[in-house]
Amino acid sequence: MVKLTNTLYAKLALCLTVIFLIVGSLSANMLFNASTAHQRLVTQHLHCDLAKLVNKEYKLFNDAGLDLDAAKMIFMKLMVLGPNFEFYVLNPEGQVLAYSADPSVVKRKQVDLAPLKYFMDSKKIDSPILGDNPRSLEQKKIFSAAPIVKDDQVIGYLYVILGSDIFDAFYESLSESKMLRSGFWLVISSLCFGLLASLVVISLITRPLRKLSKSIQQARDEGFTKEGGRNASLTLQGWDQNSRNEIHVLGSSFKALLERLEEQYQQVITIDDLRKELLTHISHDLRTPLASLLGYLETWTLNHKTIPIEKSEQYIDIATRNAQKIANLIEQLFELAHLDSGNVQVNRETFSVAELAQDVLQKFTIEAQQKHIVLSVEPKDTSILVKGDIEKLERVFTNLIENALRHTPVDGSVTVRLSKNGHFVAIDVEDTGIGIPQEDIPHIFNAHFKAGNSVRGNSAHGGIGLAITKKIIDLHQSEISVTSHVDRGTTFSFMLPFGN
Ligand SMILES: Nc1ncnc2c1ncn2[C@@H]1O[C@H](COP(=O)(O)OP(=O)(O)OP(=O)(O)O)[C@@H](O)[C@H]1O
Numbered sequence: 009m010v011k012l013t014n015t016l017y018a019k020l021a022l023c024l025t026v027i028f029l030i031v032g033s034l035s036a037n038m039l040f041n042a043s044t045a046h047q048r049l050v051t052q053h054l055h056c057d058l059a060k061l062v063n064k065e066y067k068l069f070n071d072a073g074l075d076l077d078a079a080k081m082i083f084m085k086l087m088v089l090g091p092n093f094e095f096y097v098l099n100p101e102g103q104v105l106a107y108s109a110d111p112s113v114v115k116r117k118q119v120d121l122a123p124l125k126y127f128m129d130s131k132k133i134d135s136p137i138l139g140d141n142p143r144s145l146e147q148k149k150i151f152s153a154a155p156i157v158k159d160d161q162v163i164g165y166l167y168v169i170l171g172s173d174i175f176d177a178f179y180e181s182l183s184e185s186k187m188l189r190s191g192f193w194l195v196i197s198s199l200c201f202g203l204l205a206s207l208v209v210i211s212l213i214t215r216p217l218r219k220l221s222k223s224i225q226q227a228r229d230e231g232f233t234k235e236g237g238r239n240a241s242l243t244l245q246g247w248d249q250n251s252r253n254e255i256h257v258l259g260s261s262f263k264a265l266l267e268r269l270e271e272q273y274q275q276v277i278t279i280d281d282l283r284k285e286l287l288t289h290i291s292h293d294l295r296t297p298l299a300s301l302l303g304y305l306e307t308w309t310l311n312h313k314t315i316p317i318e319k320s321e322q323y324i325d326i327a328t329r330n331a332q333k334i335a336n337l338i339e340q341l342f343e344l345a346h347l348d349s350g351n352v353q354v355n356r357e358t359f360s361v362a363e364l365a366q367d368v369l370q371k372f373t374i375e376a377q378q379k380h381i382v383l384s385v386e387p388k389d390t391s392i393l394v395k396g397d398i399e400k401l402e403r404v405f406t407n408l409i410e411n412a413l414r415h416t417p418v419d420g421s422v423t424v425r426l427s428k429n430g431h432f433v434a435i436d437v438e439d440t441g442i443g444i445p446q447e448d449i450p451h452i453f454n455a456h457f458k459a460g461n462s463v464r465g466n467s468a469h470g471g472i473g474l475a476i477t478k479k480i481i482d483l484h485q486s487e488i489s490v491t492s493h494v495d496r497g498t499t500f501s502f503m504l505p506f507g508n
């Protein structure tokens with residue numbers, strides 16, 4: 009059982025949730041920082057001249073120098089502006105001399121003057137300028153500042169912190185209670201919605217993949233059956249090879265692969281069955297001449313001293329013929345095995361096909377004369393040249409003519425007919441014999457098949473001749489076909505390329 013967390017969907021969903029959480033919190037954080045910076049910039053911008061104006065309206069020094077008492081009085085008055093501002097008087101070194109805040113909350117006696125100078129020198133504020141907040145040892149705040157000038161001499165600075173602690177506390181409580189909370193929920197709900205939508209989309213996208221993997225598993229469990237039951241590839245229906253969807257293409261490719269495997273499996277099964285069948289038939293076919301051979305030899309051994317010499321010669325002659333048949337059969341089997349091995353060389357040369365046919369017919373003259381069968385080549389045109397392996401094609405003609413002669417009754421004919429057909433020469437081996445029953449025709453090229461009306465005589469015909477013939481014709485990239493009518497005759501046809 010596959011663990012749920014190991015599924016592709018679960019992994020994708022987990023990754024997506026983590027990504028959503030990270031992106032969500034990062035963007036919320038960035039949004040918050042940006043809005044804070046913006047709010048600071050706007051506030052600083054609005055009040056950038058505040059220190060300068062106060063400096064202009066109120067006199068913060070007397071003849072002795074900075075007037076701290078007057079400053080405190082002024083600061084008290086300015087408190088009416090609200091808790092948003094805190095006023096400080098600094099000496100030229102940045103030391104805090106007077107302030108509007110409660111003394112207990114002022115923690116810093118000295119502020120850094122660099123940001124103040126930068127503020128006073130700036131003509132335009134592009135981003136909030138932060139200065140030390142005297143109420144805290146770490147915190148920085150936006151401010152307004154102006155120099156206090158007496159007799160053209162800077163005797164101190166008026167430093168106004170914008171957005172005092174009271175204001176901050178109020179702002180924070182306000183944001184926490186309303187804005188932030190609603191913003192927070194907005195972010196959470198949009199994140200959840202986005203996440204849910206993505207999960208649904210992923211589920212839709214991975215659904216065909218799940219279906220495919222289920223089908224593949226089913227195909228694997230069912231496997232291939234020798235009996236040709238429900239084929240494994242049937243479980244993979246409905247995948248479109250021409251789809252733009254890669255999963256569909258994958259599915260259909262997998263189906264094609266399975267079909268190919270099934271085909272090969274069936275081929276292997278068939279070959280295996282044929283091999284077993286062949287072996288049974290061969291042993292059977294070898295047994296008859298072998299038994300005869302042994303029988304005659306034994307009889308001869310027992311009686312050769314008492315029987316006349318003619319009888320003795322007859323026994324030996326029969327034994328020799330039987331041995332010859334066994335040798336022929338074995339040779340045929342070796343030839344078939346060699347052709348089956350796949351590394352057979354075809355030595356193509358140009359030759360006269362009529363001459364070759366005539367030579368082969370010549371070998372059967374005596375047999376034909378005995379049965380009053382006419383052997384002929386039509387036309388006897390030795391100029392018709394073909395290209396092929398002469399030795400192997402001689403075997404083809406021998407097999408076909410031998411079969412024709414054997415299956416043709418007396419007073420018949422066997423004809424090798426040649427005709428030109430485009431770039432090829434069509435060769436027909438015709439006979440006026442007993443024919444082959446229609447139902448046997450599809451099987452006659454199978455090794456060891458013999459038609460129901462086959463003429464075997466007393467010889468050991470293994471039914472291998474046509475199997476060898478077909479393989480040789482295949483090696484010439486051609487095809488052999490047969491037309492036959494029972495009691496009227498049979499024609500085997502194949503083509504060979506012109507030799508010139
Ligand atoms: N010209 C033909 N007329 C009628 N039947 C034929 C003819 N040629 C072949 N056959 C049938 O096809 C079968 C297969 O032929 P094939 O040549 O393969 O085997 P065979 O002649 O029986 O044995 P082998 O060729 O091994 O000596 C034959 O047994 C026969 O039944």
Ligand SMILES: [Mg+2]
Pocket residue numbers: 407410411469472473474
């Ligand atoms: Mg034969």
